[in-house]
Amino acid sequence: MIARAALLASLALATAAVAAPRTPQTAMAPVSDVAVMEGMPRLLSEYAFFTDLREQNPTWQVVPYRLNTPLWSDGADKLRFAYIPEGTQLSADGEGLLGFPVGSALIKTFAFGEGDERRLIETRVLLHRADGWLALPYLWNEEQTDAKLALAGARVEVVTPQGEAISYRVPNKNQCKECHSVDGAVVPIGPKARNLSDQWLAGRYEADTLDALPKVAVRLPLWEARKEATPEAAARAYLDVNCAHCHRPGGSASNSGLDLRWEQDDPVKIGIRKRPVAAGRGSGGLAFSIAPGDPAASIILHRMKSLEPGVAMPELGRSTVDEEGVAAVRAWIEGMDQ
Amino acid sequence: MTRSLFAAIALPALLVATPALADTHMIAPGEGAQERLQEALILAEPGDEIVLEPGRYALSDGLSLDVDGVTLRGAGMQASVLDFSGQQGAGEGLLVTSDNVTLRDFAVENPKGDGIKSKGADNIVYHAIRVTWTRGPDENNGAYGIYPVESTGVLVDASEVSGASDAGIYVGQSSKITVRNSVATDNVAGIEIENSRDAIVEGNFVSRNTGGILVFDLPNLPVMGGGNVLIRNNLVIANDTENFAPAGNIVASVRRGTGVMVMANENVWLQDNLIRGNETAEVMVIAYPLSFDDPDYNPYPRDVVVADNVLGEGGTDPDIEGGEMLVAAFGGKLPPILWDGLEENEERFALLVHPDLTGWTLNLQRQGQRIEEAQPGPLDAPAYGQGWSIEGWGAPEELEARLK
Structure with a gap:
């Protein structure tokens, strides 16, 4: 808890630093637009996103952010950053995904361990190029001095915050796209206005790097404060963030007919009394994705609790069970009228 | 420095490069x-x-x-x-x-999980591909062996799948499909065409599955309205493996000993197949049997034609509640074609059959009715007229060219 607070504090500090007047600080090298726009840089350092790579201190052009409800990845700490080139702006699109100008980049570093023990495992970059977004995975070296392009992905032995020793999967380039794909094109997932804080958006607007303040009716709850939200809001936020990048029209799991986006309000589409289609043994012998009032009879929970490839959901990015997520979804299903 | 200079020169060159440099x-x-x-x-x-x-x-x-x-x-x-x-x-x-x-x-x-899945992958060819679960039928095997979905233009040729706990060769939510000259054994379903159109299934050997060839349409999916399926020149023999699919999946309800099964599709034509040794039914034509909530879904079979085929003489060991009594009632053998008796309306036949072939009907009165309420009787299906044009059915010609 203390560690998490410290992390939040350090993020807030970093945010404050970049929210200061945007005068070029000549002591720092600018981000390499060539690296963002061309080729496949072999090393993370080539982008110059950070003044201190190991400490993950971003340059003045790179902004940290957090999501209200984040994607869970075996309990990894995630450090998220956005780079928007000088003289360009993000564009608001209602509650949805912010529009990122060509030339911008999203950077996400996965780490395990606290304080001095913190070990950076991988950094994923999403680069917005003239012909669309490109997703590339970088694997950190043992010395923690740099991360190297790992097109084919990797497996790394790590110990999760829950103390489980696992073989952690760094996705390959195609697997990046499996989640980041709508109608075959790579897109960002996280930075939707409804999953970002008011303050962060206001900060961007005031710094003139966001064209308008998006109007958001209902924000996704802060995950650590989800007890203050309704069980439905917590569960739907969790499913949106962890599942809906594939389980949506145009997504990698569109053929399932299951649509777990926050904005979907058709009960069958979000799984209520929806029969499985191509689940195979993933169904666990159960008849419905969500059986109202009966978590034990709901395929969705069965698959969240499984670790077996072919059964476990999400298919990628998970080698352990997210007990918090399971509890949130279970509470929601339990409270439904049968 | 050298690298960035190289990149600047190489990039435009790559943009105009053609596959000739493959x-x-x-x-x-x-x-x-x-x-x-x-x-x-x-x-x-x-x-x-x-x-x-x-x-x-x-x-x-x-x-x-x-x-x-x-x-x-x-x-x-x-x-x-x-x-x-x-x-x-x-x-x-x-x-x-x-x-x-x-x-x-x-x-x-x-x-x-699945063997090979191709999703949104148009004009794909699977040729001489084998997918095998080596321990044989087992509910812990993956669901599908060869699994093209949401694609236009699919050719599966000379391939072999065994052990799938759902369907060996499964084509879903696709169109312009050919599955031919392939072998599907020891799966729950041998070959399944689901929520798809314009498909030809021909020249396959399909045996020792729970059900041989299934043509299904299911509700609540992005692509629905399955139809235009030609099933010809297949050997669908002794699909007698007990169903080993995990419950909940639609194929878990397929009965052991099903040859060709058509559910909720239109314009399905069966011709010149040899279908025998399937103890429940050589050919089964039914409506979607479960409850559903989807106004766009049509649960009934329409214009399913069982033309000139060689069918077995009938099952003696059907996988149906009260099977022994049924067999006795029909004089020791169940007629080879089974219909549930349901059709959308009187203007469009569910099932048309070659006059030399025999069958029986459950005489169900409404969609979703339980089989326990069936009132079995002999099938009196109308004969079919002229064949249909199948222009535009099957995989596009250009896929054939890749096999050369």
């Missing part, structure tokens, strides 16, 4: 096969060929291909084997998400 990338089994093969699949350019040298490739994770126009070729379905026995992640052995891909002459063994 490369061949040789991959050998052994240490690092996972990374080497995956990297080749990522770095391939359209038109390239990736060749799997003979041998067994031990893989720890799923593979994927997302580049158009790539051929992945082995040295034969016995020689080049992608072995997923040690797979730790991903929902399938190989995932293809790009168009105009050719997969040929290799095998996939023991994937934890």
